[in-house]
Amino acid sequence: MQLFLNLPVKDLDRSQKFFTDLGLSMYGMAEGMASxxxxxQTQVMLLTEPTFAMYVSKEIADAATSTEAIVVLGMENPAQVDELVDKALALGATPAGVPQEAGFRYQRGFADLDGHHWEALCLVQPA
Structure with a gap:
């Protein structure tokens, strides 16, 4: 089974550059969307707001003022969490959520250029 998460974006080129600069691989799908x-098994589809609107019957949430989802990426170690979030912040993202460092959990978040909430999570196993 595969998972395709779809997110609306205001400027597809800007979003593609952000995620490419973040070190994630991308490819174009069709007019108005990229992956x-x-x-x-997992892709996050970025769709321009007009393209996204073709697939929904409700109003598109404004991720800058409300949270419609939290996209969580599982990382192998805490250093990868810090590297990804620090890089995102350097590329113009803003901090999001509440950092978690308790027990086996290490987690930090950021809001991308459209305001979508992303978290980097590492579940550290005991030695």
Whole structure:
């Protein structure tokens, strides 16, 4: 089974550059959409707002003022969490959510250029 998460974006070129600069692989799908490759079974589809609107019957949430979802990326270690979030912030993202460092959980978040909430999460196993 595969997962395709779809997110509306205001400026597709700007969003593609942000995620490419973040180190994620992308490819274009069709006019008005592009795909962030997370792994073989998971992709985050970026759709321009007019393209996104073709697939929904409700109003599109404004991610800058409301949260419609939290996209969580599982990382292998805390250093990868920090690297991804720090890089996102350097590229213009803003901090989001509440950092978590308790027990086996290490997690930090950012809002991308459209305001979508992303989290980097590492579940550290005991030694």
């Amino acid at each position: 962030i490759l997370i792994n073989e």
